[in-house]
Amino acid sequence: MxxxxxxxxxxxxxxxxxxxxxxxxxxxxxxxxxxxxxxxxxxxxxxxxxxxxxxxxxxxxxxxxxxxxxxxxxxxxxxxxxxxxxxxxxxxxxxxxxxxxxxxxxxxxxxxxxxxxxxxxxxxxxxxxxxxxxxxxxxxxxxxxxxxxxxxxxxxxxxxxxxxxxxxxxAQFMPSRETGGPVRDFQEVRSETSAAHEHLFDRDLALLAGGHLLFALRVALPDVMVTTVRDADGLNAWLHDGDASWATLCSQGDGRTVAFQGGSRRLVDEVERVWDLWVAAGSPSLYDFRMTVEPGCQTVWCRDRSAASWWAADDGAGAH
Missing domain, CATH: 3.40.50.150 (Vaccinia Virus protein VP39)
Known part of the structure; x- marks a missing residue:
């Protein structure tokens, strides 16, 4: 060549x-x-x-x-x-x-x-x-x-x-070899648990595909992977925690989106909770998020650390 x-x-x-x-x-x-x-x-x-x-x-x-x-x-x-x-x-x-x-x-x-x-x-x-x-x-x-x-x-x-x-x-980056990514992918998690909950999802999935809400979800739910895919019926989303819980948001082609979820966690419910917090905070962009690193602690916060309505702190034991 x-x-x-x-x-x-x-x-x-x-x-x-x-x-x-x-x-x-x-x-x-x-x-x-x-x-x-x-x-x-x-x-x-x-x-x-x-x-x-x-x-x-x-x-x-x-x-x-x-x-x-x-x-x-x-x-x-x-x-x-x-x-x-x-x-x-x-x-x-x-x-x-x-x-x-x-x-x-x-x-x-x-x-x-x-x-x-x-x-x-x-x-x-x-x-x-x-x-x-x-x-x-x-x-x-x-x-x-x-x-x-x-x-x-x-x-x-x-x-x-x-x-x-x-x-x-x-942007997405190659992870460090020490941390890597989830041990199990969506298909592995999905194959072991059937859908136990189904309901209409009355939200604009286009926001989930955009970077700003997706970043807020990353901060609040660090172990939840979100993948958006488009098919003939419209935009869809796959969610999983790399362990035993999963969810899908499926466009039906008639303007409706149906949520399915399985496993010990209700991932759609968790996403909706964070989504509401994000909207209540004025739908901040990813550029509104800040990080402070101190010995033994890492904090991610939005706009004003002292008055943050929601943020994530990692003291070495995990995010909260």
């Missing part, structure tokens, strides 16, 4: 990601779509001379882009797999970029090079590792994908005891 042919396969479009490593049938590494790469680097606010820690070297392209902005010898990239790290070193060298690629657990950062002016993760985490905050100088910036839906930019406080910032955009 010609170089142009390979480029068309690897970079099919600005909004398309490319899987670069598969193990046991599971994608383990990828090239993020160009639009997201640009958005995250823009959120990082890089300047020449910044010392940068990248978590998740992958193919090495993002690290090379960072080095092109900061200057040589200022970027350290951490990769968990030796094989992938070696391939990245070869590619980075071929691109004549000066990046140190080290093999380590990204959740622990790389203390030998701290403090850093900027920290960027190329994979999604559920909880921001405190090591990242500790290894960033006061006033420094951390940009990372969070959860399954978006990325956040955090600024470390002057006393170094917290980092606070806001949601920057909506």
């Amino acid at each position: 010609s170089p142009d042919g390979w480029a068309a396969v690897v970079y099919p479009g600005p909004y398309d990601a490319t899987v670069t490593q598969v193990e046991g049938g599971v994608p383990m590494s990828s090239l993020s779509c160009e639009a997201i790469v640009a958005d995250m680097l823009d959120s990082l606010l890089l300047d020449p001379g910044h010392r940068v820690l990248e978590l998740g070297t992958g193919a090495g392209r993002n690290a090379a882009l960072v080095a092109a902005r900061t200057g040589p010898g200022l970027v350290t990239s951490v990769e968990v797999g030796e094989g992938l790290a070696e391939l990245a070193r070869e590619r980075i060298k071929a691109a004549r970029a000066d990046v140190a690629v080290v093999v380590a657990d990204g959740a622990k950062g790389w203390p030998a090079g701290a403090p850093y002016d900027r920290v960027i993760s190329t994979y999604a985490v559920e909880r921001i590792p405190w090591a990242w905050v500790e290894q960033t100088r006061p006033g420094g910036r951390i940009v990372t994908p969070w959860g399954r839906l978006g990325h956040v930019a955090l600024t470390v406080a002057e006393d170094g005891r917290s980092a606070t910032g806001w949601v920057q955009g909506l």
